[in-house]
Amino acid sequence: MMDEQSRSVILRCEKISKSFQWVKANQGIDLEVYRGEIHTILGENGAGKSTLMNIIYGIYQPDSGHIIYRGEIADIKCPQDAINLGIGMIHQHFTLVPTLSVLENVILGKTPTHGLFVDYKKAKRIVSELSKSYGLQIDVDSLVGDLPIGIQQKVEILKALYRGADTLIMDEPTAVLTPQETEKLFLSIREMIKLGKTVIFISHKLDEVMEVSDRISILRQGKKFATLSKTKTNKRELARLMVGREVFFQRHQEETETGPVILRVEQISVRDNLGLEKVKGLSLEIYGGEVLGIAGISGNGQKELAEAITGLRRTHYGQIYLQKQNITHSSPARIRGLGVAHIPEDRRTQGSILDLNLVDNLIIDRFQRKPFSHFGFLDWKQIHQFARKLLVSYDIKNINEETKADKLSGGNLQRLILARELSSRHQLLVANKPTRGLDVGAIEYVHSQIAAQKKAGVAVLLISEDLNEIFNLCQRIIIMYQGKNMGTVRLEDVSREEIGMMMGGTPLNELKPLLTGKNI
Amino acid sequence: MKVSWTKIRRLTIYFGFGLLVGTVLFIILDVNPLTAYRIMIESTLLSWSGFAETVGRFSTLLLPSLGIAVAFRCGVFNIGAPGQIYMGAMAATGVGIFFSGLSWYFLLPLVLLASFIAGAALAYIPAILKAKFQINEILVSLMLNFPVILFSTYLIVGPWRDRTVMEPQTSPIGQGAYLPLLFKGTSINASLIIGLAAAILLYFMFRKMALGFSITAVGKNPEASRFAGINTTATIVISMLISGGLSGLGGMGEICGTYHRLIRGFSPGFGFIAILIAILGKLKPLGVVVSTFFFAVIMIGTDAIQREMEVPSGIVLTIQAILIIFIFLAGYLKNK
Numbered sequence: 001m002m003d004e005q006s007r008s009v010i011l012r013c014e015k016i017s018k019s020f021q022w023v024k025a026n027q028g029i030d031l032e033v034y035r036g037e038i039h040t041i042l043g044e045n046g047a048g049k050s051t052l053m054n055i056i057y058g059i060y061q062p063d064s065g066h067i068i069y070r071g072e073i074a075d076i077k078c079p080q081d082a083i084n085l086g087i088g089m090i091h092q093h094f095t096l097v098p099t100l101s102v103l104e105n106v107i108l109g110k111t112p113t114h115g116l117f118v119d120y121k122k123a124k125r126i127v128s129e130l131s132k133s134y135g136l137q138i139d140v141d142s143l144v145g146d147l148p149i150g151i152q153q154k155v156e157i158l159k160a161l162y163r164g165a166d167t168l169i170m171d172e173p174t175a176v177l178t179p180q181e182t183e184k185l186f187l188s189i190r191e192m193i194k195l196g197k198t199v200i201f202i203s204h205k206l207d208e209v210m211e212v213s214d215r216i217s218i219l220r221q222g223k224k225f226a227t228l229s230k231t232k233t234n235k236r237e238l239a240r241l242m243v244g245r246e247v248f249f250q251r252h253q254e255e256t257e258t259g260p261v262i263l264r265v266e267q268i269s270v271r272d273n274l275g276l277e278k279v280k281g282l283s284l285e286i287y288g289g290e291v292l293g294i295a296g297i298s299g300n301g302q303k304e305l306a307e308a309i310t311g312l313r314r315t316h317y318g319q320i321y322l323q324k325q326n327i328t329h330s331s332p333a334r335i336r337g338l339g340v341a342h343i344p345e346d347r348r349t350q351g352s353i354l355d356l357n358l359v360d361n362l363i364i365d366r367f368q369r370k371p372f373s374h375f376g377f378l379d380w381k382q383i384h385q386f387a388r389k390l391l392v393s394y395d396i397k398n399i400n401e402e403t404k405a406d407k408l409s410g411g412n413l414q415r416l417i418l419a420r421e422l423s424s425r426h427q428l429l430v431a432n433k434p435t436r437g438l439d440v441g442a443i444e445y446v447h448s449q450i451a452a453q454k455k456a457g458v459a460v461l462l463i464s465e466d467l468n469e470i471f472n473l474c475q476r477i478i479i480m481y482q483g484k485n486m487g488t489v490r491l492e493d494v495s496r497e498e499i500g501m502m503m504g505g506t507p508l509n510e511l512k513p514l515l516t517g518k519n520i
Numbered sequence: 521m522k523v524s525w526t527k528i529r530r531l532t533i534y535f536g537f538g539l540l541v542g543t544v545l546f547i548i549l550d551v552n553p554l555t556a557y558r559i560m561i562e563s564t565l566l567s568w569s570g571f572a573e574t575v576g577r578f579s580t581l582l583l584p585s586l587g588i589a590v591a592f593r594c595g596v597f598n599i600g601a602p603g604q605i606y607m608g609a610m611a612a613t614g615v616g617i618f619f620s621g622l623s624w625y626f627l628l629p630l631v632l633l634a635s636f637i638a639g640a641a642l643a644y645i646p647a648i649l650k651a652k653f654q655i656n657e658i659l660v661s662l663m664l665n666f667p668v669i670l671f672s673t674y675l676i677v678g679p680w681r682d683r684t685v686m687e688p689q690t691s692p693i694g695q696g697a698y699l700p701l702l703f704k705g706t707s708i709n710a711s712l713i714i715g716l717a718a719a720i721l722l723y724f725m726f727r728k729m730a731l732g733f734s735i736t737a738v739g740k741n742p743e744a745s746r747f748a749g750i751n752t753t754a755t756i757v758i759s760m761l762i763s764g765g766l767s768g769l770g771g772m773g774e775i776c777g778t779y780h781r782l783i784r785g786f787s788p789g790f791g792f793i794a795i796l797i798a799i800l801g802k803l804k805p806l807g808v809v810v811s812t813f814f815f816a817v818i819m820i821g822t823d824a825i826q827r828e829m830e831v832p833s834g835i836v837l838t839i840q841a842i843l844i845i846f847i848f849l850a851g852y853l854k855n856k
Contacts, residue, residue, distance in 0.1 A: 310747075312746065312747060331749075331751070332746065332747070332749045333749035333750070333751065335749075336749045337749075342747065344747050349741065349743055349744060350743055350744050350747045351744065351747065352744060353737055353740045353741040353744045353745070354740075354741070355740045355741070356736070356737065356740060360733075360737070364737055364744070364745065364748040364750065365748040365749050367730055367733055368730045368734070368750075373730045376729055376730050376731060377728055377729055377730070378728055378729060378730055378733060380728075
């Protein structure tokens with residue numbers, strides 16, 4: 001595929017720089033994308049990938065530097081300019097109208113008309129042909145809201161192609177996809193390349209990058225470190241370039257002494273906001289110095305379980321004990337006071353207040369208590385001292401403490417939340433999907449922190465969809481399905497396949513006869 | 521508070537645009553715009569009586585505006601300031617009439633307390649409904665304005681009516697309930713001091729107190745605040761009690777400072793204008809002080825144009841609106 005034509009440069013970025021207040025998101029980035037290649041932009045969260053792409057797509061204006069498209073300086077002031085040039089972008093969060101059909105979504109804003117009316121016949125013909133020629137296979141009459149995420153993404157791609165995109169920027173398109181959907185996406189991407197399109201693919205998942213790319217550019221801390229041809233590199237080198245040091249994919253399985261039972265949950269039932277019973281008579285015990293994993297597909301009651309334990313949701317039936325104390329109907333503040341730390345599922349809406357600065361975010365759980373306030377008056381000197389110490393020890397560097405939390409990358413924001421939660425006096429840590437959406441380096445950091453908690457004798461409840469994470473950190477796990485415990489097992493006694501079956505709804509006692517000869 | 525030159529320059533430019541549009545309107549109406557603007561400035565800032573009138577309006581608007589700022593800071597959209605002002609006014613009048621015999625050092629604190637409680641009590645209804653049952657506070661607080669204001673009319677024409685005069689108004693309150701005038705021959709009374717003191721206290725509360733921090737945190741993200749262990753229900757209710765109480769004090773200021781009895785329409789739309797003032801002041805206590813003064817100048821100034829140049833009131837209100845819209849533009853279009 002490396003003939004003369006595909007070697008010609010279609011897009012060139014020259015010395016692109018962009019700063020947001022204190023954060024230098026892009027610093028003098030040079031980038032060349034060849035016509036007809038799949039060019040991956042690899043980097044950790046916060047490395048400046050999205051900023052660079054948003055500059056190319058006209059959402060941000062660079063502070064300096066310029067973009068050359070097809071050999072001419074492109075003055076891209078807004079996404080419409082980019083679209084007119086033939087640059088399309090598929091965002092992480094889709095921009096579709098769920099109540100409209102696929103066809104309507106695709107032609108929205110660029111509608112073939114017949115007098116005053118929309119020419120649906122013509123539109124349907126164009127869109128169907130387009131869809132067929134790229135192997136996207138979408139029923140253009142179905143409602144977008146009814147489609148699974150993977151298909152919705154195809155609709156986004158179709159939309160960009162319909163608007164005449166030659167170069168397609170895809171911002172972490174696989175973040176929302178299942179492995180099967182990812183495979184299909186890669187097939188479509190290859191189809192597009194065959195038909196002469198260029199794809200800029202953004203990712204931090206090394207396996208995918210090695211599978212799909214022609215060339216890879218690595219960004220780190222707003223700078224471009226290298227552009228490599230896939231055939232001349234490997235996963236390990238990419239990881240090192242991306243993180244800036246050697247990465248060890250290490251398991252945290254040191255045996256630790258387990259202490260007494262810290263948390264005991266007895267037969268609890270919990271309902272969701274619509275009144276549906278999401279946790280049905282679940283019991284569990286966690287010992288000090290143990291990480292108990294809750295495996296299961298999202299939406300099987302894990303969130304409600306975590307919220308019941310932390311007092312954020314009413315427990316309808318059953319009891320929860322922290323050591324000897326019954327905390328079933330205690331307030332979140334009291335449960336925190338008794339020694340429960342909580343890393344919530346969504347760090348941007350539940351774990352932090354994005355519009356407050358770092359210092360404020362570090363004290364939102366404790367500003368009402370001594371030594372941070374006395375008789376209702378805040379002691380800002382004490383607060384700043386405390387916050388500065390935490391920011392240093394949790395390695396949140398080069399960021400002014402007055403910066404608003406929304407300027408932080410995902411990894412740094414999670415560090416901020418860890419800093420707050422782990423610095424509180426606690427005997428139980430409830431961590432709900434603590435590494436969701438994080439990159440390799442940040443995941444490694446979170447895992448080492450959780451392992452350190454275990455060593456320190458804290459009881460940890462780890463909720464995760466990611467079996468690798470569970471295998472990494474836990475000894476004992478509970479598999480949750482439709483609010484029920486499918487079985488409590490020690491990891492050395494089960495295979496991934498068996499866990500998978502339990503996640504799909506087969507309880508442990510029915511699994512035994514299925515797998516005769518195997519001792520669980 | 522940080523005041524940067526770019527901010528001031530931007531405000532000036534946009535205000536200039538507003539004046540320009542006003543000029544066009546004046547020219548169409550065959551009114552000399554320069555004379556009009558001269559009158560506007562002279563009648564508010566350059567003459568003693570005009571300045572006094574402006575400060576009077578400033579102190580009328582300040583308390584409700586501060587009140588609204590507190591509720592909005594907590595993410596509670598209190599649109600009930602008009603009703604809360606009337607509640608405060610009714611409480612002040614009631615106490616002022618029925619305890620008219622008391623001397624001022626008993627009566628005045630009693631009147632202050634009663635009016636604060638009355639305003640807070642009305643605000644408590646939307647607050648508790650929102651905090652406990654997630655019922656939209658905008659609807660509830662807005663709708664409560666109507667029965668409350670109509671009830672005050674009932675009191676004025678009914679049980680509390682002063683039968684000795686033709687105009688429907690209540691009997692006068694006792695002298696002990698009068699807010700003292702600060703300057704003889706003006707309408708500037710002690711409600712100015714109450715308003716400024718409230719602004720300073722709120723500034724202090726948001727800066728230094730755990731309660732202020734809770735209110736800000738809940739306003740910015742109630743869910744994360746709850747996750748962090750902040751009692752969001754209590755925070756919402758307290759912010760609304762402060763909010764309604766301050767509006768109630770505002771109503772008291774009008775009765776005890778100016779009218780000395782309850783009359784109809786003593787607060788024409790001020791409770792709604794206070795919403796604009798609070799937003800323009802970025803919901804910060806000191807910002808609200810500045811924006812209140814700005815509104816007072818615009819309102820008194822354009823009134824003077826109407827009076828002295830016989831411009832129709834509709835035009836004057838239009839010019840008021842144009843100036844205000846341009847100042848809001850300056851606040852929101854700061855990036856370009």
